[in-house]
Amino acid sequence: MSTLLLSHPASLEHVTPPGHPERVARYQAITQALSDPAFDGLIRKEAPMGDRAEVLRCHPEDYVARIEAAIPAEGYRSLDADTHVSPGSLESAMRAVGGNCAAVDAVLAGKAGNAFTAMRPPGHHAETATAMGFCLFGSVAIAAKRALDHHGLGRVAVIDFDVHHGNGTQDLLWSEGRALFASSHQMPLYPGSGAAHETGAHDNVLNAPLDPMTGSAQMRAAYDQVILPAVRDWQPELILISAGFDAHADDPLANLNWTTEDFAWVTRRICETADAVCDGRVVSTLEGGYDLGALAEGTAAHVQVLMEVAG
Numbered sequence: 405m406s407t408l409l410l411s412h413p414a415s416l417e418h419v420t421p422p423g424h425p426e427r428v429a430r431y432q433a434i435t436q437a438l439s440d441p442a443f444d445g446l447i448r449k450e451a452p453m454g455d456r457a458e459v460l461r462c463h464p465e466d467y468v469a470r471i472e473a474a475i476p477a478e479g480y481r482s483l484d485a486d487t488h489v490s491p492g493s494l495e496s497a498m499r500a501v502g503g504n505c506a507a508v509d510a511v512l513a514g515k516a517g518n519a520f521t522a523m524r525p526p527g528h529h530a531e532t533a534t535a536m537g538f539c540l541f542g543s544v545a546i547a548a549k550r551a552l553d554h555h556g557l558g559r560v561a562v563i564d565f566d567v568h569h570g571n572g573t574q575d576l577l578w579s580e581g582r583a584l585f586a587s588s589h590q591m592p593l594y595p596g597s598g599a600a601h602e603t604g605a606h607d608n609v610l611n612a613p614l615d616p617m618t619g620s621a622q623m624r625a626a627y628d629q630v631i632l633p634a635v636r637d638w639q640p641e642l643i644l645i646s647a648g649f650d651a652h653a654d655d656p657l658a659n660l661n662w663t664t665e666d667f668a669w670v671t672r673r674i675c676e677t678a679d680a681v682c683d684g685r686v687v688s689t690l691e692g693g694y695d696l697g698a699l700a701e702g703t704a705a706h707v708q709v710l711m712e713v714a715g
C-alpha cells in the first residue's frame with residue numbers, strides 16, 4: 405500500500421504578520437520538497453473542508469463561533485500575543501482538520517498504508533476553548549476522536565515529537581480514556597506544561613521532557629525506553645503523529661539539536677511499533693518547524709520513511 409499526502413493551497417491564505425515564524429513560506433517549502441521525483445509514489449489528495457461537527461467533538465460551540473467571528477475581512481486580528489487570523493485562516497484551519505479526518509478514513513479503510521497531512525496552521529497548542537501558540541483547532545485530537553467515535557475504534561495513541569509540549573492535545577484528550585497522548589518536548593520551553601507528573605485522568609498521558617541541547621542520545625533513549633514501550637502496552641488500533649520539525653538544531657525557537665536523521669529515526673521507530681500493534685496504521689500531521697531548510701528536510705525524511713514502510 406502507499407502513503408497518502410493531503411494538502412491544499414488554502415494553507416497559503418492563512419497569512420500571519422510580517423516576521424511571524426509560522427508563515428506561508430513554510431507551506432511553500434514543504435510543497436517544494438515533496439515535489440521531488442522521490443515522492444512520485446505518493447497518493448496526493450486535496451485536504452477537504454473539515455466538518456464543523458468534527459471540530460465540536462473537541463471544542464465547544466461558543467469557541468468555534470468565537471474563532472469564526474474573529475476572522476477579519478482584511479488584514480489580521482490577534483487572538484493572543486502570537487496567534488493571529490487573516491481572511492483565509494478559517495478555511496485553512498478547517499482543511500487541516502478535514503485533511504486529518506480524511507487521512508484517518510483512508511487508512512482505516514485500507515486505502516492507504518499511512519498518511520501525512522501537510523497543512524497549516526498547526527493544532528497541538530489549541531486547548532478546549534483557547535486558541536494559542538499559532539493554533540486554532542486541535543486537529544490531531546479531532547482526528548483521534550473521529551477514529552474513536554465515528555469509526556468505533558477502542559483505542560488510539562497520539563505521539564507528539566514537536567519540540568513544544570502539545571498542551572492542547574493533552575487538554576483535549578486528558579479525560580479520553582481510549583486515547584493515549586505521549587509527547588517528547590524540550591523543557592523548559594513554551595508553553596511550560598508537559599511535566600512527567602501530568603498523567604491524564606485515566607493514566608493516558610505520558611510526558612517525556614527533554615533537556616535543552618541534549619540532541620539525539622537523550623531523545624532516542626526516551627523513545628526506546630519510555631514512549632514506545634508505553635505505546636506498545638497501550639495496544640492502539642491506530643497511531644497518530646503530531647510531526648513538528650522544530651527540534652532540529654537549526655530551528656530558531658528551540659534548542660534540542662536534533663538532526664534530520666533523528667526525524668527519520670523516530671518516524672521509523674514509530675512505524676515499527678505500529679507494525680507490531682496495528683498493522684502499520686499511522687496518520688501523521690504537520691505541526692511546527694520554523695527554519696525553512698530544516699522543515700523541508702525533516703518533512704522529506706519523515707515522508708520518505710512513511711513511504712518506505714507503506715511499501
Ligand SMILES: [Zn+2]
Pocket residue numbers: 566567568648650691692693
Ligand atoms: Zn513546536
